Amino acid sequence: MAKIIDYGDGTYGLRIIIWPDNMDEVHEYFPDFLPSPAKLVGEKLDEENALRNSKTYWMEGIWSSYFENYKQDGNSYGYMPGDNPKTENKWHRADSENKRVCCFLNAYLTEDNKPYIDIRCDSLGELYPDCGTDSDNSSPSYKCNFGFIFDNTSAVSQDSTNIVLERSLHCAGASNEDWHPLVLDSNIKTTYLATGIWEPRWDSPHWGYNPIDMLEFITDIPVFTSGAAAKAYLNTGAIDASTCFNAPYEFEGSGFNTYHVKSQTYEYDKYENFVQKDQYVHWLMINAGSNTVKGYIEPGTKYNCRLKAYDGGKGDLIKIHYLDSGLTSFTTETMTISDFNRSIFAKKFNTYYDMRPYGKSGYVVGQVWSSNIDFYVDEDHMDLSLEDDNIKPLNEDDIFESKDRQDIGTSADTNHDLTDRTFEATTGFITLYESSAAALNVLGSKLYDQTSWVDIEKALKIYGESPISAIIKLYHCPINLDSYIAKEPTTGFKVGSYDVDTTGVSKVQSYGKVVTFGEFTITPTYRDYRDYQNFEYTLHLPFSNPILLDPSQYIGKSCEIKATIDPVNLQVRYYLIVNNAIVQFIDASFGRQLAILGNDTAGKAREIRQDIMNLTGNTVGLATSVMTGSPLGTVNSAVGAVNGVINIIDSVKSEPKKQVVGAFAPGCSESDILYPYLTIVETLSVKPAALESTYGRPTNFVGKLGSVSGYTCAEFTKVAVNCTEDEKNEIAQLVNSGIIV
């Protein structure tokens, strides 16, 4: 797609379009410009597979940026470099509300709305040998830059030290409406200027010397072609490869077996009282095609997990993406099944959970364990499992991803199915208002004002209407619902057919947004049974009773709390999500219902009409008296009727009819804690020193006594020893009470 551009002044440029469908060509010239996939590195990254789960992404450091809204103190949120950006050159999520981070390329110059780069070349398209190597800022005519060739036009400007391109990148967090720019530092390869908070600005990346060398952009976050595409991702978590420059590899294609395994190895020396020696992180993603990958444990080795690929019969190769400890880029290779099984990629993972011995004095313990691969107790079991479904993997409970578990129903992803919904709060004849206290005062005073609304005369003439009757219910709300509802300002209340103009009123248009409310991970303390028996984890959510968490569901896993609000009834529903599954939801009320008192003019008018109707009945009695020749009764009745009407009219002002809407209902206390928190109560325990080596620890392992080492107790020993009966009995007794193997 590259083409030669004649600038008309005897100079030429080779124009390369920067677009997702042309990245192969881009990478021919600039291998480090948005290489795919957006990398999955960073210790706090979701272990399962960040891109697929649309979790937090990390940015490796060629960018330096500070946002006004992203403070660096303990109450920070957003994305900041570490305390020492020179070494901690990655950005990390500091707050759970920013679940997705991405940016889009906001190129200054485009062709057909696609950014491009012109590389200085001759009329035949041959690049100049010194292209991009001129370090003389004062004569930049041979420099090549993103979007434009330097020729002192308005596309670029120049300050004392840097050449400035008029473009910017923008970064946003999912919970922030504003877009903030990333600012590319002048000497990006060696220096990370992190001396203060910069103002958010639509600024330009400063490109220093060797611009071609500088045309690299390695980031863990997805970079999109437009703000709309980026926002689509922020809203849905889905990455459209046609709008993303560094889209992740397709790991979820139909018919593909995709696997991943990640482990972090901590090595200990028992002769140094189990002092940690070092640690290694390994991360492997596998696209196995039609093939199957399984694993088994090989005791006594440092990396005691072994992977093995089984031929699926279609000749598919194994594609792997591997990240080793301390490296920032994945190794990507394609290989045969046998090559994979022999490769280091199948042998660099440990330890399935517990501290395991290896070598003479070494122990390793695996942490950050994450895999969707079935691991078996040994290679034989692994092989047999291909034919025998009764052979279960060791980590059966840990595998949450679709592995055809042959259970009922179909696979569900309740976390991602829990999406924003739109419930209308304002319909044609009912309106939900958000009101300030002052606006409510205005409305309240109007409810007592008879003269300016419905006067009694009008009510008598027709049927009347009491504004109080139009009010359905009123709640006091102690929290801000702006994140959960959509609303628009309005000029006041519409009460039935009457208007009350005032400020501080908004119409609630809709609700149903699902908002991330919090997140926590319960990290095992002891990595043994005490984490389940000795701890009581209680989650406290605002306005809800404490929720006692089942340790088996939460320990070692991340729990995401989402919330949605019903502003009609002032109810909140919290969702607890573990491994993308909604495991629990909790409903709570957070508003206090209030009663409203007002004049019921129409009701009063009805009473008056009824009274007059009764008088009319007296008038009928009067006529009857005349006909029956009782003049005295006639006079009395007439006088009574007139007096009755007068009395009725007089009573209108002296006895106003009141109506109450709703009731004063108990609600939340103003002192309720408004944030979620976890209380952890631990019953402290005492583990004797050197317990394992002195008395061992419980196990339920059946096998040869020689397959274990150190202190060992065993029951039901089949003493297959060529000795006397007395000796057999003694052996059994000794083994039962404890021996050292």
Place this chain on the structure above:
Amino acid sequence: MKVDFYSYGGESIRLDKSPGNHQVISGHLVDGCDILNPEIQFGDSAVLRGMTLNYAYIEDFGRYYYRSGAGTIENGCIYIPFHVDVLKTYSSQIKNCDARITRSQSNYDAYIPDSMITNRAVTQVKQRKVGNGFTSANKYYIMIGG
């Protein structure tokens, strides 16, 4: 008979013992003794009066033995009792035995409760904020027809 004496200061319950200080001393089997608990007559000597040589292998019996007592001295001889060490003697066969292992130093399951780890009466309470939550406000929501 020839008795291979050793010094062994390790755990008696260890399967693979590596005794040291090997010395071969001849003795006589006391008549009528039990092979699993033999008593052997040696010439009295300071080295046997001490307990440095506390472990033995008797080739005639094909077994390893603990020295089960200090011995008795009579008529210039020392009579030393032994007890068979079935663990060392049959260590390789024992390792090949199948068993249900209930406690292990190497292959334990940390998630099985262990009565040797005792709980104390005291507890410790921690609180962790796990989200920003709501922000306080003073709003009213009123539903009105019309």
